[in-house]
Every structure is written in structure tokens, then in C-alpha cells.
Amino acid sequence: MNLLFANDRAGEYPPSYYAATSTPLAPLPALKGAARADICIIGAGYTGLSAALHLAERGYSVIVLEAHRVGFGASGRNGGQVGVGQRIEQDAIEAMIGHSDARKLWDIGLQARDLVRDLIARFEMDCGWKPGVLHTDWQARDMPHAHAYAEKLAREYDYHDIEPLGREAVQEIVRSRAYQGGVLDQGAGHLHPLRFALGLARAALGAGAQVFENSLVVDIQSGAQAKVQTQHGHVMADHVILAANGYLGGLVPQVAAKVMPINNFIIATEPLADGEVLTRDVAVADSKFVINYFRLSEEGRLLFGGGESYGYRFPDIRRTVRKPMLEVFPQLGGKRIDFAWGGTLAITRTRLPCFLRFAPNMYSVSGYSGHGVALATLSGQIMADAVAGQSERFDVMARVKLPGFPGGPMLRSPLLALAMTWFALRDRLGV
Numbered sequence: 001m002n003l004l005f006a007n008d009r010a011g012e013y014p015p016s017y018y019a020a021t022s023t024p025l026a027p028l029p030a031l032k033g034a035a036r037a038d039i040c041i042i043g044a045g046y047t048g049l050s051a052a053l054h055l056a057e058r059g060y061s062v063i064v065l066e067a068h069r070v071g072f073g074a075s076g077r078n079g080g081q082v083g084v085g086q087r088i089e090q091d092a093i094e095a096m097i098g099h100s101d102a103r104k105l106w107d108i109g110l111q112a113r114d115l116v117r118d119l120i121a122r123f124e125m126d127c128g129w130k131p132g133v134l135h136t137d138w139q140a141r142d143m144p145h146a147h148a149y150a151e152k153l154a155r156e157y158d159y160h161d162i163e164p165l166g167r168e169a170v171q172e173i174v175r176s177r178a179y180q181g182g183v184l185d186q187g188a189g190h191l192h193p194l195r196f197a198l199g200l201a202r203a204a205l206g207a208g209a210q211v212f213e214n215s216l217v218v219d220i221q222s223g224a225q226a227k228v229q230t231q232h233g234h235v236m237a238d239h240v241i242l243a244a245n246g247y248l249g250g251l252v253p254q255v256a257a258k259v260m261p262i263n264n265f266i267i268a269t270e271p272l273a274d275g276e277v278l279t280r281d282v283a284v285a286d287s288k289f290v291i292n293y294f295r296l297s298e299e300g301r302l303l304f305g306g307g308e309s310y311g312y313r314f315p316d317i318r319r320t321v322r323k324p325m326l327e328v329f330p331q332l333g334g335k336r337i338d339f340a341w342g343g344t345l346a347i348t349r350t351r352l353p354c355f356l357r358f359a360p361n362m363y364s365v366s367g368y369s370g371h372g373v374a375l376a377t378l379s380g381q382i383m384a385d386a387v388a389g390q391s392e393r394f395d396v397m398a399r400v401k402l403p404g405f406p407g408g409p410m411l412r413s414p415l416l417a418l419a420m421t422w423f424a425l426r427d428r429l430g431v
Contacts, residue, residue: 003261003344004067004216004247006312011068011214016341017268017303018076018194025070025201031212031233037063039387040228040237042217042251045075046372047365048243049200050119050380056207058388063235064209065228067216071197073247077343078373079266079293079305081133081283082116082189085109087351087371089149090157096350097400104396105352106157108382112374113188115381120191125199128298132282133188136170136179142287143167143181150183161187173280178328190283190295193373200377220251222359239387242364243380245372246346254358257404259346259367263314266305267321268297268339269332277302277329291370292324301338302329314342345370348402353379355397363387363394367402 011027013019039055041048044066052062066072086093086109093102120129137143143166150162163184165173170182205211212230219229220240228235242252246261278284283295294304306324309315317340326333348354348367353375356364363386365379386394 002249003312004249007314007342008068008072013069013072013194014077014341014343015339016077016194016266017297017301017339018192020339021192021298022194022198025198028070028211028213031063031065031215031230031235033233035063035233035235037061037210037235037237039063039239039241040065040226040235041241041243042228043073043243043245043247044070044201044211044213045073045243045245046197046200046376047245047380047383048241049197049204050377051241051243051384052204052209052211052380053200053207054381054384055387056204056209058384060387062204062209063237064204064211065215065217065230065235066211066213067247069213070201070211071194074245074343074345074372075197075376076194077266077341078193078345079283079303080190080193080295080373081285081293082113082191082373083109083133083371084113084159084161084185084188084374086375087369090152091149093352101396101399103157105400108378108393108397109375112378115378116191116196116374117189119200119203119377120196123199123203125196127192127195127199129189129191130281131186131189132280133185133190134165134170134173134182134282134284135185136174136182136284136286138179138287140180146181146183146287159187161185173278173282174284175275175277175279175331176328179286184282188283191373196373217251220362222362224361226359226361238361240362241383241387242362242366245366245368245376246344248346248366252358252364255354255356255364255366258354258356258402259348260405261344261346263309263342263344264305264370265307265314265317265321265340265342266303267318267325267337269302269304270336270338271300272296272302272332272335274300276331292328294325294328302332317342345372349405350400350402352400352402353397354402355379355382355394355400357386357394357398365397
């Protein structure tokens with residue numbers, strides 16, 4: 001079974017709040033017959049569209065192939081949070097690669113946030129950028145570490161945008177007794193993810209990139225002239241960029257060994273009263289291993305994400321997400337759920353993205369592990385630079401050694417589900 005079609009109808013956006021509040025592009029044609037380009041990009045999400053934009057602006061001919069519609073995948077379905085840095089903390093990165101390269105990864109993470117803000121401003125994207133992400137502590141024992149980490153970032157990385165908060169201060173913002181403290185990062189932000197993806201698509205098309213929708217890639221043949229085969233045509237290209245993330249499937253075994261797709265889910269309530277769940281327009285992510293994340297929509301709906309699955313079929317999404325939502329906000333028990341949707345992202349074992357040059361003229365980045373709005377956008381620019389011969393940032397990220405998942409494709413999902421069940425149990429027991 002192909003994850004691209006397991007839970008979605010071909011060529012249609014999922015019935016999400018984001019799709020209901022976006023103006024999509026007019027449908028783009030499917031690739032038919034033979035085509036030629038300097039670069040062929042597989043996937044029209046943040047990574048692929050950013051790569052297409054930056055390459056087209058350099059004067060390259062670019063073809064983007066998308067199995068469904070632009071922004072169809074995780075780029076159009078996620079929680080909309082734009083974090084700083086990498087998915088894991090700098091202490092862990094320092095232990096993996098040393099302080100010098102860890103600093104480079106931190107700087108790349110800041111560049112990712114800055115690029116998102118710059119693109120929104122440059123192309124006047126109507127995607128509702130707002131500053132502020134509140135990281136909340138599920139257990140009291142989490143707070144000392146969160147506060148110490150904020151101090152470390154200020155002391156060693158000159159990052160002063162994080163404010164440590166105690167229990168009362170957090171509960172003044174989040175109308176819940178579930179959280180014991182946290183930190184407010186005013187350098188991070190949140191946005192409407194599908195509108196941002198559509199803004200990138202319009203920018204890439206305006207720069208001269210060609211985008212073909214409903215063009216499923218079925219095979220890639222390497223060589224000085226790579227051949228990318230779709231169901232109804234093919235592209236010959238000097239370079240190939242893989243930007244399909246959790247929907248890549250088995251196209252490239254080297255990537256599949258290190259990057260695993262998982263499913264995540266979001267619900268949107270009916271519009272709520274002012275201050276009913278949040279008193280400030282910030283996004284929130286908590287410290288649970290399987291995190292809860294939420295923010296308010298423009299109309300005051302609570303967009304609440306929680307729960308994961310590791311197979312192909314989605315579960316009952318309303319039931320899956322309603323349970324953790326009521327653990328945080330029991331006062332919402334009688335509220336209507338107007339939207340419920342899921343999507344597939346990709347993780348690595350280290351939670352750092354997988355940068356891979358799997359042939360001299362073929363590049364891949366995937367496995368953003370829930371930190372992809374900013375990093376995926378920057379990764380497209382980084383791969384565009386690498387194609388143009390400026391590979392310094394790509395090489396820094398590619399030096400991070402990523403272990404493969406044990407058990408191969410057949411066993412990695414059951415093993416991960418077992419591990420996630422254990423960590424979820426720890427969350428519940430507070431151990």
C-alpha cells in the first residue's frame with residue numbers, strides 16, 4: 001500500500017481546517033510524455049517548492065513533480081509552528097558532533113526561521129504569521145531542565161528571546177491545570193501552513209519553475225542524465241532533488257533505511273470564547289514524549305494536535321485527539337469538533353533531518369521529525385545552493401551520522417510502536 005493514497009483521494013486536499021480556509025491554485029497539469037530540465041524535484045511541499053524557487057531565481061530550468069497537489073502532504077496539514085534551532089536540544093547535538101558543528105547547526109536553525117519570515121514579507125504571503133511559541137512542562141520535574149536550557153542558550157549561543165515561566169505564569173496564558181511551568185520563545189512563531197505552502201508555490205511559478213500535479217513518480221534511474229519516470233511521462237535532468245519526506249516510500253532505499261513515516265492528527269473545535277483556552281495568541285507545545293501542540297485560529301477555534309500512529313490507515317481521528325485535548329482542557333467536553341484530519345510526517349532516530357547525496361547529482365533531505373516548517377523551507381534553499389556548487393551548509397548537515405531503524409521496513413513500525421507505547425506510559429505515570 002502507498003501512503004500517498006492510503007487515506008486520501010487522488011488530487012484532493014484533505015478535509016482540514018486549513019483547506020477550508022485557503023484559496024488553492026488553479027489545478028496544474030499532469031506530466032505527459034517526455035520533458036527536459038536542469039533539475040527535477042520530486043515533491044511540492046516546503047522543501048521542493050523552496051528549492052524550485054531558489055533554483056529558478058538562479059536561472060536554472062526546474063520541473064517539480066507532485067503526486068497530488070502542491071502543499072498536499074505534511075506542508076499543508078501540520079501544526080503551523082515555526083521553531084528555532086533544531087528538533088533536539090543543543091546539549092544532545094554537542095554530544096553527537098562537538099560544540100563547533102553544533103553551533104553551525106544552531107545557526108542553520110536560526111537561518112531557517114529567518115528565511116520563513118523573509119519569504120512571507122518578500123512575497124506578501126497572507127499566512128497569518130504571529131510570534132511566540134510557549135513550551136510547557138507536563139511534569140514538575142521538567143521545569144528546572146527547561147529553565148536551565150534557556151539560560152544555556154543565552155549564555156553560550158547568545159539567544160535571549162526565551163523567557164522562563166513558572167506554574168502560575170503558564171496557567172495565566174494556558175487555561176489548564178495540566179502544566180507545571182515552561183518557557184516562552186518570542187523568537188519562534190506560528191502561521192497558516194497551507195497558505196504558506198501555496199505562497200511558496202506561487203513564488204516558484206512566478207520565478208519560472210514548472211510544477212506538474214497528479215504526477216506520481218514510480219522510478220528514478222541514475223546517471224549523468226537522470227531519468228525520473230512518472231505514470232504517464234518522464235523527465236531527463238542533470239540533477240534530481242528528493243523532497244517527498246514521509247511520502248517518499250521505497251523510491252530510494254538509502255533514505256528509507258534512515259527515515260520512517262509516522263502519522264499525526266489534528267482537530268479543530270467550534271469557535272471559542274475569548275480567553276477560554278488561551279489568553280495570548282501564541283502556539284503551545286508540551287513536554288510529553290508524544291507531544292500535544294495547539295494554538296488558536298483566526299476565528300478563535302482551538303487547533304489541537306495529538307496522538308500518533310505507525311501503520312498505513314488512520315484511526316478514528318476525532319476520538320484519538322479528543323482524549324488528550326480533554327486531558328489538557330476538560331472544560332471543552334461539550335464543544336463541537338468541526339474538523340479532523342491526519343497526515344504523514346517522517347522521523348529519524350536522532351530527530352535530526354537526513355541530508356543525503358545518494359549519487360553525485362542526486363540530493364535528498366527528509367526526516368524533519370515535527371520541526372519541518374522552517375527547516376524544510378531552508379533545506380530547499382540549501383539543496384539549491386549545493387546544486388549551484390555551494391555545498392557548505394549541506395555538507396555540515398550531512399556530516400551528522402544517522403543510524404538506521406532496526407529491523408528494516410518490516411519490523412521498524414512494530415518496534416517503534418512498542419517504544420512509543422512505553423514512553424506514553426511514562427508520561428501517564430509521571431516517571
